[in-house]
Amino acid sequence: xxxxxxxxxxxxxxxxxxxxxxxxxxxxxxxxxxxxxxxxxxxxxxxxxxxxxxxxxxxxxxxxxxxxxxxxxxxxxxxxxxxxxxxxxxxxxxxxxxxxxxxxxxxxxxxxxxxxxxxxxxxxxxxxxxxxxxxxxxxxxxxxxxxxxxxxxxxxxxxxxxxxxxxxxxxxxxxxxxxxxxxxxxxxxxxxxxxxxxxxxxxxxxxxxxxxxxxxxxxxxxx
Amino acid sequence: xxxxxxxxxxxxxxxxxxxxxxxxxxxxxxxxxxxxxxxxxxxxxxxxxxxxxxxxxxxxxxxxxxxxxxxxxxxxxxxxxxxxxxxxxxxxxxxxxxxxxxxxxxxxxxxxxxxxxxxxxxxxxxxxxxxxxxxxxxxxxxxxxxxxxxxxxxxxxxxxxxxxxxxxxxxxxxxxxxxxxxxxxxxxxxxxxxxxxxxxxxxxxxxxxxxxxxxxxxxxxxx
Numbered sequence: 001x002x003x004x005x006x007x008x009x010x011x012x013x014x015x016x017x018x019x020x021x022x023x024x025x026x027x028x029x030x031x032x033x034x035x036x037x038x039x040x041x042x043x044x045x046x047x048x049x050x051x052x053x054x055x056x057x058x059x060x061x062x063x064x065x066x067x068x069x070x071x072x073x074x075x076x077x078x079x080x081x082x083x084x085x086x087x088x089x090x091x092x093x094x095x096x097x098x099x100x101x102x103x104x105x106x107x108x109x110x111x112x113x114x115x116x117x118x119x120x121x122x123x124x125x126x127x128x129x130x131x132x133x134x135x136x137x138x139x140x141x142x143x144x145x146x147x148x149x150x151x152x153x154x155x156x157x158x159x160x161x162x163x164x165x166x167x168x169x170x171x172x173x174x175x176x177x178x179x180x181x182x183x184x185x186x187x188x189x190x191x192x193x194x195x196x197x198x199x200x201x202x203x204x205x206x207x208x209x210x211x212x213x214x215x216x217x218x219x220x221x222x223x
Numbered sequence: 224x225x226x227x228x229x230x231x232x233x234x235x236x237x238x239x240x241x242x243x244x245x246x247x248x249x250x251x252x253x254x255x256x257x258x259x260x261x262x263x264x265x266x267x268x269x270x271x272x273x274x275x276x277x278x279x280x281x282x283x284x285x286x287x288x289x290x291x292x293x294x295x296x297x298x299x300x301x302x303x304x305x306x307x308x309x310x311x312x313x314x315x316x317x318x319x320x321x322x323x324x325x326x327x328x329x330x331x332x333x334x335x336x337x338x339x340x341x342x343x344x345x346x347x348x349x350x351x352x353x354x355x356x357x358x359x360x361x362x363x364x365x366x367x368x369x370x371x372x373x374x375x376x377x378x379x380x381x382x383x384x385x386x387x388x389x390x391x392x393x394x395x396x397x398x399x400x401x402x403x404x405x406x407x408x409x410x411x412x413x414x415x416x417x418x419x420x421x422x423x424x425x426x427x428x429x430x431x432x433x434x435x436x437x438x439x440x441x442x443x444x445x446x
Contacts, residue, residue, distance in 0.1 A: 178359055
């Protein structure tokens, strides 16, 4: 585990806690340094992307055509940041106000998945994002598999940080009569909206997901 | 506006659309390249952080003590990524499934705010995150202001990208009888929870925020 320079109390060093958190989330921001742009300038790149954890790797996917997850995606070094905002912390002062959150940052080299495991990993990707869906639709075609790149970042101990702030609202050491407390953020599914050209009944995969109550509850983490 | 290499249809070039989006969000991921760590290796840095837009700048804040937003925070180049996930797009195939999202990435140099504007910007920060709160609590003390760094990233045309995917679910060019549609993500406030040591009534700021129905509705953007 990489040590933080401050607020050590917020840090969890348990791999199980990291994995439980990652398994409850489904998107993050991939950051890479030193990406050259068309105008010749070098800048960091930041890309929001869906992900799943599969064993000891973070999997991301994208078109093979272009972009951060494309066929030429070889980054010597990247960071992947996954964040859940859980509550607004309203303290007696603006200074002590903050948010409850959970956030993981993983560091590592991006590695394109081997072509022979790509099909398996893409199905795994779909299965973790919407459990049961791969059993309801046709499989990916060879053309679709060829068009989709899978990029992996290994989860390496020593190269990740997982922070949780769920501290109680700070009790003031001054006289105050203002309200203080927390306001939770609650993420839920809304009512599924059927595509205009589709006439099928709501499938089990979507029904189960919506009934689960919140997007991450299949891979759940309490607020 | 920086041009994207693909999916041009997803890109909005209007500054007003960018600002409306940013004003509806309250956190993002700050990415910087080439940050040296204690072990001597150079890696990208990715930090989730609260922000507000104030005129032509993105404002972030942090302790002056250490870290990405600390007193020594001088990055020659950074990217700031703000994302809203709006809906799961469940297509007739896993290949065509995706998400509806809005996402902005801004590029620029981070600039510490001038000390003489720091107090004003910190109040602006609080006012935009929880409107009305600064009128309910005492002002920041000089010590608190001194302990809080404000870092700004200018919003410069040509140095940002704003992408929206709200396309209808792709109509298949093959026979299929599977359900297809969208499942919206809905973010709401839960019931405020008063700190154990506080006995005050729920203040107007929190009541108004919760009644607004979703975290970003004060600076609203429809799903």
